[in-house]
Amino acid sequence: MSLADGVPHEAVVEKTVSHNVKERRAAWILTGPALILMVVILLAPILVASLLSFTNYSLGNSGFDWVGFRNYEKLFTRSTYAKMFVATLTYVVTVVPISVGLGLGAALLINSLGRFREVYKTIYFLPVMATLLAMAIAWEFMLHPSIGMINRTLEMGCGTFLERIWSFMANGCAGHFPVWLGDKRYAIWVISFIGIWQGFGFNMVLYLAGLTGVHRELYHAAEMDGARSAWERFRLVTWPALGPTTVFVVTISCIRAFQVFDTIEAFWPQGGGPNKSTYVMMFAIFEKGVQQNLIGIGSAITMVFLAFVMFLTLIQRWLVERKVHY
Amino acid sequence: MAGLSIKNINKRFGETEVLKGVSLDIADGEFVSLVGPSGCGKSTLLRIIAGLEEQTSGDVQIGGASVAGQRAADRNLSMVFQSYALYPHLSVGENIAVPLRMRRMNTLQRLPLLGGVMPGKTRRAEEIAKEVTHAAEILEIAHLLDRKPGQLSGGQRQRVALGRALVRDPAAFLLDEPLSNLDAKLRVQTRAEIAQLHRQLKATFVYVTHDQVEAMTMSDRIAVMMGGRILQCAAPETVYDDPDRIEVAEFIGSPKINLLPVELSETGQVHLLGEPLSLTTGRRTKAVGSLGLRPEALFLTDSNAPLRGQIVHTENLGSELFVQVEVNGLGSRITFRTTPDKRASLAQGATVGLDFDADKALIFDAIGARVRDTHSTTTSKTEVA
Amino acid sequence: MTRDWWKHLLLILGVIVVIAPFYMMVSYSFKSPGEIDRGEGGFFGRQELMVDERCVVRRDPSRADITAAAPRFPGQNDRDIRDALVAEAETDCSMRPVVFNYTMAFTEAPLLRYLMNGIIVTASIFLIQVVVALPAAYALAKLKFWGRDAVFALVLFCLLIPVHAIALPLYILLAKLGLTNTYAALVVPWTISVFGIFLMRQFFMTVPDDLIDAARMDGMSEFAIVWRVMLPTAIPALLAFAIFSIVAHWNDYFWPRIVVTGNRDLFTPPLGLREFKGGGDGSFFGPMMATATVIVTPLIVAFMLAQRRFIEGITLSGMK
Known part of the structure; x- marks a missing residue:
């Protein structure tokens, strides 16, 4: 050798x-x-x-013309697309903070319990596992204006004190309760609610994993250092320790929120909800590009969408590397 | 600064009783080590003193006043943790400042942005900065104040943890195995530094360790704990030379004390392997017991050796030589200490005779309690012979 | 426990909201249309015999049936025979709502076929992902070659791209290749899992080099090392990745919706459910919820059986 x-x-x-x-x-x-x-x-x-995205191409056509920035121009001038951006951003800005907050809250509560932790964890995680489309249909029934469980439950509040202190109840009892999915005032919020319902369990599990990484002695140290309240210990120990988890949870929630599609397609197969109030980007790509065969505009939306998502992920990576890295 | 008093503390975790009636008084400015094998309850006791754990029964007093029902944050104690427990997102300076900020600033003043405009913040912040610098200078870590704990070595982190403990003026310092995460060399150095710090601060220290060398070298008194009880609490020399119980004798000292089975007769005469030793005790009942001999209590002898055996192993530490001998008729090994220059005559397998210093012999009865009043009977033995 | 009551209260409120649609889905799948309409019958419904109107209509006696049945009803006129036959049909067509709902779920649409498709698609996707990702991950983790850093940088870049986002150009490519409405269309875009490569690479980095060197000393080729040494060591990570992949693709609706149009033979479970919804009228709530229950159940049951692994797998992406 x-x-x-x-x-x-x-x-x-x-x-x-x-x-x-x-x-x-x-x-x-x-x-x-x-x-x-x-x-x-x-x-x-x-x-x-x-x-x-710079053409007016359609599937089946033999040729196409270059149209320059016309597709993008449409995207940023037409009211339909304005509604698209509004719907998408409303959804993202609602769903992300609330589902992250609820996920953190649930994780902290569950983590502080001695018993039944696994039970809560399992139940809260169910929506993450379940086929969203099936659950969307279940929600559609729940939200049914006459026979849905939600309005039926609300009707039970009629004639009680709730009617006096809550004008929403009073109106509902006098006339009828909202047609949740058919009302442009409610549609986007209902969609957001389902998004939160589906996603917060995922965030909770990530936070629970993050919490197991917090050294117990740090809490004792905080106690010895004079952090008397739970809030002070949270500020001093828990929240900083969850920094990397939070960055990740927020990013992944954002990316998932941007991709919302199943619920909207299930509720409104055509047109993106009442008055296009839930016309989100993924639905727009599907409708324009696939259903209407307007490949050019669909590609332009795709590009803008990609830009959003990549930008978010890059911010996340930067944050992880710079800020929350000890 | 204040003394501590622990009165009849019991602690149960469910079915298991971790502490069984522990009492201990620690004087103001005293350095007391709680030492014992893992699981003996020493850390639990420390955490009960700190207020991180609640006793099942009994009382803790700090400076003469009971702290029952007072939470850890209100007991004015400092603690150094085994893992150092530094806040990873805060710089060294901020870490050391935490106890002061928590105590001197109110919630509003501590808020990251809003806090800046709260009245009195600036003055307090300056005060705190001054004290942090002072503490850092004592520990020679002033140059590290801007670093994050993640960028420090183990030894440096350890100092920061000490700094956080001594930045305020606590009633007592509690240290929970603070050296166990350091390498051997650094441990020896830091040991001396903590002892030095104690002398300098003249503060009360309660120091938990499983390492008897740490306890021996730093403490004013050592409390040896086993099975949830304090077996003996005394000065290091006393614990070593005059242990109350066989467990204490076994735990303290390295290499371990040699224990030989002996019989005690009605006359108080001690017999080893059926032969009378030149040793009597104050106890006048027939019993079996153990004879404890520290390695340095044994010496080589040629004639009349009460112990004979073959050398099975020698360990040369440079300054001293430990020799293990398989004792004839006993079937067990004993270790004795000698000087390395004897090495040549101590070949493996050689038969040697050993005698011991009767003054240093420790007799324990069958349940491990010390039998005192031992007397050397060398003269009478010679007469008999 | 007593001090924590408010925590339990909050969490139980959460549980109610989380469980509600599941409760309703399963409950409706048990109930008769009447009970659903009136909102009664508790969780299981009363399970009274109900008549399947469509079944009765289907068995509406024709002239020939009446003539054929005449010997069984001697001395009765056609009208009576007809009534008797209808009554017979009604008896035959009556069943418990739960049986009705689940029978309808499987007969009204080829639900079994959809489930099979779901299994075929998720299994093929996972297998191909492993076949592609594992060797690449091994090479990136353990082999030194010129361009390795570039390849890894490419992997990191591709991690930024959500496949759903580029669905449109992918759809065009597949359409140009004439692959829409094939199994291939359902599988191909997912064959490359950059996340899988990344994950397995991170895992392989922790495998000691000695193990590979020992395998080389034993005369194994690099390919043998991948499949006979690295694969067995990677089983735990692979299992987690399997759960991640299978859950994602069993539940995926967007991509099948785009590339499968009209051809029922290729429908995945969510597509099948969607069509059921589109085609059904009000009285089909029960069967539809039964379908939904059938589709959701496999993953939920698997999840209940192996919770820890599932949570690990789904949150895999959180591992760094």
Whole structure:
């Protein structure tokens, strides 16, 4: 094995070189399929979308015209797309903070309990597991204006003191309770509610995982240092320790919120809700690009969407690396 | 500064009784170590003193006043934790400042942004900064104040934890195995520094450790704990030379004390392997017991050796030599200490005779209690011979 | 416990809101249309025999039926025979609502086929993801080659791209290749899981080099190492990834909705449910909820059985 045994020096070199070549060849063969698929399935489509967003291409047409920035111009001038951005951002801005807050709250409560922790955890996690489309349909029945459980429950409050202190109840009892999904005042909030319902359990589980990483002695140290209230201990120990978790939870909640589609398509297969109040971006891409075969405008929405999502993820990475890294 | 008094503390976790009636008085400015094997209840006792854990029964007094029902934050004690428990998101300076900020600023003044405009904030902040710098200078970590704990070495973190404890003027310092996460070399150095700190601050220290060397080297008194009880609390020398119980004798001292089975006769004569030893005790009843001999109590002898055996192993530590001997008729090994220059004559397998210093012999009865009033009977033995 | 009562109160309120739609879904799948309309019958419904009107209509006796049945009803006129036959049909068509609902779920639409499709698609996606990702992850973690950092950078970049977001260009590519309305269309976009590569690479980084060197000393090729050494060590991580992948694709609705149009044979469970909803009238609440229950149940049951693994798998993306 060793040089002292009389193996010529060159032979050793040759052997290592050939070994390196072999290893390199193996490496490329092993990564090859993944590389090709990454390029074809993930990168090429972005390129295609960015090109098509400058055309008026339609599937089935033999040719197309370059239309410059006209698609983007439409996107930022037409009221339909204004509604799209409003709906999307309303949804994201509602769902993200509330589902993160509820997730944190539930995690803190559950973590402080001695018993039944697993029970709560399991139940809160159920919506994450369940097929969202099926649950959307269940919610649709719950929200049914006449036979839905929600309005039936509200009706039970009629004739009680609730009617006097809450004008919403009074109006409902006098006339009728809201047609939740058919009313443009409520539609986006109902969708947001379902988004929160579905997502907060996921955040809770991430926070619970984060909480197990908080060193118990830190709480004792905080107590010794004079942090008397639960709030002070939370500020001094828990919240900073959950920093990385929070960054991650917020980002992933944002990305998921941007992608909301199932509930909206299930409730309003056409047109994106009453007065387009729930016309979110994923639905717009589906409607314009796939249903109406307006590939150009669909691609433009895709590009804007990608920009949003990538921007968010980059912010997250930056935050994780810079700020919350100890 | 204040003394501590622990009165008949009991602690149960469900069915298991962790502390069984522990009482201990610690004088103002005293350094007391709680030492014992893991699971003996020493950390629990410390945490009960701190207020992090509640006793099942009994009372803790600080400076003569009972702190029953008072929470940890109100007891004015400082604690250094085994893991240091530094806040990872705060710089060293901020970490040290936490106890002061928590106590001197109200909730509004502590708020990150709003706090700045609250009255009195600036003056207090300056005061605190001054005290933090002072504490950091004592511990020679002033140059680290802006770093985060993650950027520090173990030893430096340990100092920051000490700094956080001594920045305010607590009634007592509680230290929970503060050296156990340091490497051996640093531990020896920090040991000396904590002892030095104690002398400098003249404060009350309660120090929990499983390492008897730490306890021996730093303390005014050592409380040896086992099975939820304090077996003995006395000065290190006393605990070593004059242990009350066999467990204490076994726990303190390295290498371990040699224990040989002996019989005590009605006359108080001690017999080893059926042969009378030149030793009597104050007890006048026939019984079996143990003879405890520290390695340094044994010495080599040629004639009339009460113990004979073959050398099975030698350990040369440079300054001293420990020799393990398989004793004839006993089937167990004993260790004795000698000087390395004897090495040549102590070959493996050689038969040696050993005698011991009767003054240093410790006799324990069958249940491990010390039998005192031992007397050397060397002269009478010679006569008999 | 007593001090924590307010926590339990809050959490139980949360539980009610979380459980409500599940409760309603399962409850409706037990009830008769009348009970659903009137909102009565508790959780299980009264389970009174009900008549399936559509079944009765289907068995509406024709002239020939009446003639054929005449010998059984001697001396009765056609009208009476007809009534008797209708009554017979009604008896035959009456059943408990729960049986009715679940029978309808499986007969009204090829639900079994949908479930099979769901299994085929999720299983193929997962298998191909592993076949592609595992070797790449191994190479990125353990082999030194020129360009490795570039490949890994590419992986990190691709992690930024949610596949749903590029659905439109993918759809165009597949349409151009004539692949829409095929199993391939359902599977292909998911064959590359950059997340899987990233995850497995991180895992492989923790595998000691000695293990691989030992395998090489034993004369194994790099390919053998991937499948016979690395795969077995990666089982726990792979299991978590499997759950992550299967849950995501069983529940996915957006992508199948885009590439499968009209061809019922390719419907995945969510698509099937969607069509059921689109085609049904009011009286179909029961069967529809039965369908929904059937679709949701497999994952929920699996989740109940292996909670820890599931939570681990779903939150995998939280691991760093």
